[in-house]
Amino acid sequence: MTECVNQKTKGEKFMIKAILLDIDGTLTNDKKIITPKTKAALVKVQNAGVRLAIASGRPEKGLYKFARELEMDKNHGIFICYNGARVVDCQSGEVIFSHAMTTEEACAVLNHINNFDVTPIIAKGDYMHTNNVFGCIIDYIGKSFNVIEYESRGNGYLLCEHKNLSEWLDFPVEKILTAGNPDYLKAHYKEMQKPFVQNLNCMFTSDFYFEYTAKGIDKGKAIDFAFKNLSIPADKMIAFGDAQNDISMLKYVGVGVAMGNASEEVKAIADEVTLDNNSDGIAESLCKHFPNLL
Numbered sequence: 001m002t003e004c005v006n007q008k009t010k011g012e013k014f015m016i017k018a019i020l021l022d023i024d025g026t027l028t029n030d031k032k033i034i035t036p037k038t039k040a041a042l043v044k045v046q047n048a049g050v051r052l053a054i055a056s057g058r059p060e061k062g063l064y065k066f067a068r069e070l071e072m073d074k075n076h077g078i079f080i081c082y083n084g085a086r087v088v089d090c091q092s093g094e095v096i097f098s099h100a101m102t103t104e105e106a107c108a109v110l111n112h113i114n115n116f117d118v119t120p121i122i123a124k125g126d127y128m129h130t131n132n133v134f135g136c137i138i139d140y141i142g143k144s145f146n147v148i149e150y151e152s153r154g155n156g157y158l159l160c161e162h163k164n165l166s167e168w169l170d171f172p173v174e175k176i177l178t179a180g181n182p183d184y185l186k187a188h189y190k191e192m193q194k195p196f197v198q199n200l201n202c203m204f205t206s207d208f209y210f211e212y213t214a215k216g217i218d219k220g221k222a223i224d225f226a227f228k229n230l231s232i233p234a235d236k237m238i239a240f241g242d243a244q245n246d247i248s249m250l251k252y253v254g255v256g257v258a259m260g261n262a263s264e265e266v267k268a269i270a271d272e273v274t275l276d277n278n279s280d281g282i283a284e285s286l287c288k289h290f291p292n293l294l
Contacts, residue, residue: 016254016289017232018051020080020223020239021282022246023058023066024206026259029278032154034069041283041294042070046077048293051232055080055219055239055249057175057205059123060088062155083205083245084222085174085213097225100172101214105200109176109212110166112195116188118180118210120165121151122173128157131165138181138208147179147208175213182207205245220248238289240274240282242266257285 021027028034046052052072054063060081067073067090079088087097119136122129136147152159162168189210193202201213237253242262250256250270258267260276267273275281287294
């Protein structure tokens with residue numbers, strides 16, 4: 001396995017054994033595609049024995065198409081789903097770790113967000129459940145689109161509508177996603193999270209998504225749990241991300257890499273900054289860290 005330099009241990013050499021990847025704004029370009037150069041680099045390092053993991057806010061159902069492209073489904077790739085609330089072996093389908101909000105916590109969130117102009121989304125089975133499949137049209141980067149259609153089709157879900165989600169809900173929930181116009185969310189997210197800041201994780205995962213998960217859940221903690229069982233320590237990992245929910249992951253690993261399109265908050269804590277997601281930033285960085293392979 002190829003040697004590289006661990007930025008966090010002042011030049012000490014180590015062997016990369018795992019690569020962790022956010023999806024949107026990181027693994028995929030703005031067209032939601034894994035470019036050929038990035039795909040080829042990831043397949044090649046995986047074939048050399050490196051373990052791949054996708055760490056995303058998405059549910060596992062929305063990760064399989066990327067896993068198949070990268071051949072992770074043949075090599076026991078790892079899914080870190082719901083920003084760390086669930087960990088899955090994508091080859092066997094085994095759930096390695098799960099930490100959900102209680103039914104009571106989830107219902108409290110749903111009742112509270114009824115006071116805001118946002119649309120809640122909960123994934124279960126083959127369906128995404130919401131209160132109005134036609135009601136979440138937002139304006140973003142100069143165009144209007146239906147976020148419910150975007151989220152469900154992008155992750156391979158059918159849709160199910162409920163007049164009152166809190167009356168329907170009778171099971172623990174790993175994530176409640178809320179969607180809304182970016183300006184509205186920015187103006188109201190503090191009110192949306194206020195009753196829950198001590199008991200739940202509340203965060204933006206894009207300009208038009210604000211979500212709730214169980215307290216203490218983040219990508220870094222889920223990675224720690226999953227990879228300790230695989231005997232791969234943090235200093236043998238490299239991770240790529242671009243958004244607030246990637247910070248715990250980039251801090252946890254040996255080398256945390258911010259994409260060129262990452263927020264300034266993410267760049268500030270990263271060990272390295274690579275090219276953006278439209279310019280094969282992942283492949284560019286891996287060529288540096290695996291010079292004898294790529």
